[in-house]
Amino acid sequence: MAxxxxxxxxxxxxxxxxxxxxxxxxxTAVKATYLxxxxxxxxxxxxxxxxxxxxxxxxPDPFGPLLDKAVAxxxxxxxxxxVTRTATLTAPDTCEIAxxxxxxxxxxxxxxxxxxxxxxxVTDGSQAAGMVNFTLHQGKVRFRIDQAATEASGLTVSSKxxxxxxxxxxxxxxx
Amino acid sequence: xxxxxxxLSHRRSLIVSLSLLLLVLTSIALALYTESRHQxxxxxxxxxxxxxxxDSVSAALAFDEVDEVGRYTTALRANPDIEAVAVFDxxxxxxxxxxxxxxxxxxxxxxxxxxxGVTAVRAPVVENGxxxxxxxxxxxxxxxxxxxxxxxGAGLLVLMASLMLxxxxxxxxxxxxxxxxxxxxxxxxxxxxxxxxQSQKMEAVGRLTGGIAHDFNNxxxxxxxxxxxxxxxxxxxxxxxxRFVAGSQDAAKRAATLTQRLLAFSRRQPLDPKATDVGRxxxxxxxxxxxxxxxxxSIEAIRAVGLWQAHVDAGQLETALVNLAVNARDxxxxxxxxxxxxxxxxxxSDYAGTQDxxxxxxxxxxxxxxxxxxxxxxxxxxxxxxxFTTKPAGLGTGLGLSQVHxxxxxxxxxxxxxxxxxxxxxxxxxxPRSKEVSVVSTQSEPTLKDPDDRRxxxxxxxxxxxxxxDFAAAxxxxxxxxxxxxxxxxxxxxxxxxxxxxxxLLTDVVMPxxxxxxxxxxxxxxxxxxxxxxMTGYTQNAIVHNGVxxxxxxxISKPFTISQLEQELDALVER
Numbered sequence: 041m042a043x044x045x046x047x048x049x050x051x052x053x054x055x056x057x058x059x060x061x062x063x064x065x066x067x068t069a070v071k072a073t074y075l076x077x078x079x080x081x082x083x084x085x086x087x088x089x090x091x092x093x094x095x096x097x098x099x100p101d102p103f104g105p106l107l108d109k110a111v112a113x114x115x116x117x118x119x120x121x122x123v124t125r126t127a128t129l130t131a132p133d134t135c136e137i138a139x140x141x142x143x144x145x146x147x148x149x150x151x152x153x154x155x156x157x158x159x160x161x162v163t164d165g166s167q168a169a170g171m172v173n174f175t176l177h178q179g180k181v182r183f184r185i186d187q188a189a190t191e192a193s194g195l196t197v198s199s200k201x202x203x204x205x206x207x208x209x210x211x212x213x214x215x
Numbered sequence: 216x217x218x219x220x221x222x223l224s225h226r227r228s229l230i231v232s233l234s235l236l237l238l239v240l241t242s243i244a245l246a247l248y249t250e251s252r253h254q255x256x257x258x259x260x261x262x263x264x265x266x267x268x269x270d271s272v273s274a275a276l277a278f279d280e281v282d283e284v285g286r287y288t289t290a291l292r293a294n295p296d297i298e299a300v301a302v303f304d305x306x307x308x309x310x311x312x313x314x315x316x317x318x319x320x321x322x323x324x325x326x327x328x329x330x331x332g333v334t335a336v337r338a339p340v341v342e343n344g345x346x347x348x349x350x351x352x353x354x355x356x357x358x359x360x361x362x363x364x365x366x367x368g369a370g371l372l373v374l375m376a377s378l379m380l381x382x383x384x385x386x387x388x389x390x391x392x393x394x395x396x397x398x399x400x401x402x403x404x405x406x407x408x409x410x411x412x413q414s415q416k417m418e419a420v421g422r423l424t425g426g427i428a429h430d431f432n433n434x435x436x437x438x439x440x441x442x443x444x445x446x447x448x449x450x451x452x453x454x455x456x457x458r459f460v461a462g463s464q465d466a467a468k469r470a471a472t473l474t475q476r477l478l479a480f481s482r483r484q485p486l487d488p489k490a491t492d493v494g495r496x497x498x499x500x501x502x503x504x505x506x507x508x509x510x511x512x513s514i515e516a517i518r519a520v521g522l523w524q525a526h527v528d529a530g531q532l533e534t535a536l537v538n539l540a541v542n543a544r545d546x547x548x549x550x551x552x553x554x555x556x557x558x559x560x561x562x563x564s565d566y567a568g569t570q571d572x573x574x575x576x577x578x579x580x581x582x583x584x585x586x587x588x589x590x591x592x593x594x595x596x597x598x599x600x601x602x603f604t605t606k607p608a609g610l611g612t613g614l615g616l617s618q619v620h621x622x623x624x625x626x627x628x629x630x631x632x633x634x635x636x637x638x639x640x641x642x643x644x645x646x647p648r649s650k651e652v653s654v655v656s657t658q659s660e661p662t663l664k665d666p667d668d669r670r671x672x673x674x675x676x677x678x679x680x681x682x683x684x685d686f687a688a689a690x691x692x693x694x695x696x697x698x699x700x701x702x703x704x705x706x707x708x709x710x711x712x713x714x715x716x717x718x719x720l721l722t723d724v725v726m727p728x729x730x731x732x733x734x735x736x737x738x739x740x741x742x743x744x745x746x747x748x749x750m751t752g753y754t755q756n757a758i759v760h761n762g763v764x765x766x767x768x769x770x771i772s773k774p775f776t777i778s779q780l781e782q783e784l785d786a787l788v789e790r
Contacts, residue, residue: 074278079345204275
């Protein structure tokens with residue numbers, strides 16, 4: 041972990057100057073880890089199918105084997121993590137988490153496809169933000185949360201996660 | 216219930232020991248239990264805190280909010296018991312910690328680092344089954360000193376309780392012992408008082424008897440002496456008259472024997488104790504005793520090997536044995552067996568202390584046992600009293616056992632009596648062991664002196680009793696001596712001073728004014744050649760100490776016959 045912290049510090053220096061530059065491999069690895077670590081802080085509606093906990097990477101895959109390595113050996117409530125990669129989100133119900141990558145149009149399409157399904161959508165600094173949207177803040181990978189969207193999809197985000205978010209788009213009726 | 220109480224009182228020390236052991240064991244067990252409970256509580260409390268922390272830091276840990284994790288751990292500083300807190304990520308790497316200088320950077324290295332004096336707990340950081348890391352807690356357990364201090368109060372109490380229990384138990388034991396001692400002493404004292412009363416009574420009776428016997432002796436001396444003189448002076452008198460005189464002489468001699476017994480009881484008879492082989496005395500007397508006892512009674516003498524010699528007057532011992540035999544015979548009218556055992560005996564101070572006038576030491580024991588009717592307990596104390604008899608009037612004098620008692624006591628011995636009605640009686644005589652080497656007594660043949668020799672000798676007779684004095688003077692004249700007489704010491708001394716011709720002083724011992732001994736000393740101072748013969752009715756006086764003759768003192772017991780006087784005077788001149 042100490043090693044990672046040092047790397048993150050380096051990353052901060054590296055990433056801060058050339059904005060919008062291609063993200064480093066280290067940053068990608070951190071995001072891959074965070075992607076599955078979001079899961080324990082989110083409640084999905086009761087699901088009869090007790091199959092694997094599936095993370096769907098939609099569109100171009102920035103993680104590659106990094107994500108597979110991160111989830112290896114981990115399980116959500118006894119359900120082992122599984123990673124599927126698709127070009128478009130055709131069967132949103134098979135995914136618990138959907139990472140929407142690619143162009144803005146691709147991301148928007150994925151988000152639209154996931155709408156109304158209990159799928160936690162994650163985006164990476166995109167204009168069309170998912171429920172969780174990764175962003176760089178003071179050289180560190182942080183995230184913003186759209187609580188209104190999660191509630192609309194029947195998901196409950198833990199207050200622990202909310203407290204860590206850079207910003208929260210509150211649910212309707214809340215301050 | 217009584218059995219339980221007696222068991223308790225007899226096993227008091229055991230019970231106290233068990234109680235103490237129980238108390239100490241209970242205390243230790245209680246302390247151990249409390250200690251283990253305390254440890255468990257510390258561990259539980261630490262576990263709870265670790266879980267709370269794990270729950271709090273899960274999100275911050277998951278998304279690398281190191282500062283956030285640090286804030287949580289730092290918040291725990293408020294608890295002074297916490298020695299160290301560390302948070303590791305899901306890969307076992309240290310994320311944040313405080314305290315514990317030696318927290319390793321890897322969770323895997325922590326196992327070997329558990330220390331004594333601290334309680335270490337771990338709690339996994341888990342959210343919905345996803346393992347995000349580990350929280351490590353190290354809580355200070357109390358140091359050994361702290362724990363000892365905590366239990367020292369209780370320990371002190373246990374110690375005090377044990378001490379009190381022990382003291383109480385030993386107090387109770389001392390009390391019981393003291394009580395027992397007191398009881399024993401009371402019984403002892405009662406016994407000693409009874410013995411003292413008995414001895415005082417015997418002493419008083421003895422004094423009275425002795426006084427009467429002494430006066431009787433003087434009178435008998437006159438009667439016997441005068442009858443003797445009559446027979447010697449008038450050998451040709453009417454035979455009828457001589458027969459009357461002989462009858463009077465017999466009666467007077469029997470009366471003299473009686474007074475001797477009385478004197479023996481009152482311990483005022485003169486004793487001549489020598490080293491005596493008691494066993495031989497008994498053996499020598501067996502024949503005589505057999506005749507005394509008659510044919511219906513068998514007699515057995517048992518003599519112990521290595522028997523010591525006793526320091527007693529052999530003549531009085533024989534009299535005592537005869538008296539005992541007679542007593543035994545009268546107790547066995549239908550026949551039986553008399554056993555006389557002789558052995559060595561040692562009376563220890565314990566036994567001597569319970570008896571009156573008994574010195575601890577070595578004794579020669581003569582035990583005379585009969586198979587007779589026995590003596591009822593209520594009579595046991597009285598049998599040694601003079602004139603006490605169970606025999607019909609005229610059959611016994613009541614002086615037999617008195618003589619035995621007086622003889623033994625006067626010899627410095629001890630007498631004890633055991634009797635059971637219908638079974639028999641044992642009388643034990645403890646005679647003091649002699650310190651002398653045995654002396655074989657040689658009876659010197661009485662040498663008859665020619666009366667002519669005596670003509671040259673002058674005897675001075677001194678006695679305050681005119682009857683005795685006159686008889687003695689007459690007897691001495693009869694024997695051929697020149698005689699002068701005086702009624703007291705002063706008169707006698709005057710005669711000695713006036714007249715150089717005094718060869719023998721025959722003096723009474725107890726007289727008004729100066730005693731016979733003082734007179735003798737005064738006379739011998741003036742005329743050392745004068746020989747002295749004492750006459751006495753009893754011997755509790757200046758020349759006799761405790762009934763034993765002084766060495767070199769010549770004495771003739773009143774009443775005496777002319778021939779006895781003749782023998783004594785001849786012996787005096789011989790010496």
